[in-house]
Amino acid sequence: MNLHDIHRGIKKNKKRRRVGRGPGSGWGKTSGRGNKGQGQLAGWSAHPAFEGGQMPLSRRVPKRGFNNRWGLTVKVINLDDLEALFADGDEVTLEPLRARHQAKGRFDVLKVLGNGQLTKKLKISAHRFSASALEKIQQAGAEAIVLPGPAPVVKLSKKEREAGKAGKTKPA
Numbered sequence: 001m002n003l004h005d006i007h008r009g010i011k012k013n014k015k016r017r018r019v020g021r022g023p024g025s026g027w028g029k030t031s032g033r034g035n036k037g038q039g040q041l042a043g044w045s046a047h048p049a050f051e052g053g054q055m056p057l058s059r060r061v062p063k064r065g066f067n068n069r070w071g072l073t074v075k076v077i078n079l080d081d082l083e084a085l086f087a088d089g090d091e092v093t094l095e096p097l098r099a100r101h102q103a104k105g106r107f108d109v110l111k112v113l114g115n116g117q118l119t120k121k122l123k124i125s126a127h128r129f130s131a132s133a134l135e136k137i138q139q140a141g142a143e144a145i146v147l148p149g150p151a152p153v154v155k156l157s158k159k160e161r162e163a164g165k166a167g168k169t170k171p172a
Helices: 079-085 094-099 131-139 158-167
Strands: 074-078 109-113 123-126 143-146
Touching: 074 079, 079 109, 079 131, 109 123, 109 131, 131 143
Parallel strands: 074 109, 123 143
Antiparallel strands: none
16 A cells, blocks of 8 residues: 555545435436335434344344343452462552552452462552452451441432422422
């Protein structure tokens, strides 16, 4: 490819296609809409998933399980990983884990699992700990600090909502 080929065929102000202007234009008579069927009518447009009456792919594919749109994304790390990554007396938080490429991507909660053994006295901060992880951390003389997670959504009862509406006054 040469430098003068890069913009070949690209026009800054492209003229709009004028259909229905005779056979010489290539877009005469039916104006590219074909002969019969609802696609020839003005104002008609197909649904994005429309496949000509065939069962659409989104309905042909089997669906299994349940995807909780409000579920938290949990990132897990095992005690043997912490043992290998950190020295005795280190503080284990999200920042050092990200720096060591152990807490990649987006997640809501960090959970420490009890796979492996811990011999170092670490100060581990996470949102959740498994029971076996807590037990092994305490045996090693390390410290487990529970971080606060995302705040839960408080749902009001119908009476509380109505009481809140009654207490509000409109400014004059």
